[in-house]
Amino acid sequence: MNKHYDKIILVFVVIVTIALAAVWIPGYLGLSETFAVTEKFSGKENYGEASAEGIQETIDHMQRDIKWATPTLEGVPQKPLPLTRSIPIWVKNDEEIDLLDPDAPKIRPPLDNSWAFKYGVNVGRDDLLSLDEDNDGYNTLEEFNGGKTDPGDPDSHPSYTTKLVLSEIKEDTYALIYRTGDNPEGEFGVREEATRYEADPPRIPPRRKSHFLKMNKEFGTHPGHEDRYKITAFEKRTVPGGAGGIPVPAHLLTIADKTSGKEFKLEYKKSKLETTYYAVIDFQLPGSEAKLGPFKVGESFELPAEPGVKYEITELEGTIEKGVKLRKTGPDGASPQDITISSGKKNA
Template identity: 25%
Template structure:
């Protein structure tokens, strides 16, 4: 036994080589045998049976399928956000991201108003735009409750008229008394003697002539019946008129209102009390300045003289 072990130790390399060769031989024989068995099984396999053809669809089914191809199903959403159309986002006044649902983009106009008329709410100047080119901005149209996409629907042209300044002056004389058809006229500072005049006379110190007397009476706040008769004065050259109410200071025709009209551009002009003027584009309508006060001017449409219109300063 000892000799065998000594021989193995002495010929270890040969023994390892022989063992490896035997292992490879056995592996090759195993692979060869497996290949033969696979080929035999492949030969013996039966081909699959052919399936019988399905009967052709009926004509109604074909028509229904064709109609579905012509009118495919549409995606619909119940909110602004959707699978394919993202919700619009904006930068709000506070500098933070905002959406139509949580922010009023252009106050005071609600977001829904822009969407209703298809206006570009994403434009920073959308309120100043004039979508239908009628001379009124989108803000004007919203304030006037009109259609900003229809040039025949717009606010009144007078909404474009504003007061710039008003210079109010008192008429120097006052109608102080009456005895039948004679009228007492005094200066408002009481520094001149009383003038006793009749219809047709000119008030000394002015160019105004008394052209009409109207007797009037009304109850005051205490229930007393007081005399509020009127004298109508007229300038013979300019035809400017002044109405003197008994014992009240009147506004002088020299009072001036300065207006600005912003339809079709910007036009600034002065109008004296009792002077008429017109506004584009409807120049056949005449307006008359009937009163000037520190905070407003009062005009009338000469076709509707009993409907005064107050014109104030433009909003800042």
């Protein structure tokens, strides 16, 4: 086998010769200074001292928001955008819609395009508005209407009060009736009558209690009315009656109400009515549904999904159409304004 030693030796000699030439020739020709490399460079020597103003100007320049104009697309207006941001475009019925343009048509009304884009909402789904993607009990439409919360985060959702519906108003009717007596030195017959509507049973029989009272004697037996009233004055009088204009008694008792600090007139044989209303409220959060109440003004309750937080009834009128007003009372302090709960629809 021919080893070709002569060729190997020749190649080695050529390599050594080239290496020696590279070292010797520059020095011989005086080129070493020409190819010398400066190992140390001083910016101070070339540009002088750096000032605080100059440094800040440089920082501001590097941090500036560099923007560019979008290319012209049919139906998409030009606008300056950061270089690092793309333009989200949705194509609907061959129309290109810029999702960040507040004036663009809404892809899935009433949702804002920008809100849907921010939270990655799939506006292409036909069932989007009723979809509860994070299983927090609020669908996409409720998340949007209830504060534009994140529909993909179960810890981000509207107030629990948006799941409250006023389902019924019950009442407690209390009456005082001046029945007998026309002598301020004697006794006056006054009767209490009360009917309370309860959740179960639906109604209990009227409760009646007759009193025979002297002046300034406290009375009242119905819950919430105990020893609340007393007769402070009597006025004997008559008014024209029926056939022939025969006078009939129309005496007046002046009754002091200890609870309100006021007085009122009680006319002979006529009722003085006082009605207390009670709200029955449905909590409609899936998985925590509950019927709450009845509650009257001043009473408080908690929601199953929000233990420790109390809501107080602040206003309740006698018609379900007018709703009921609540106020959050704890534990983090009262809410700045009342919350209105309506009949048949959730509070927005």
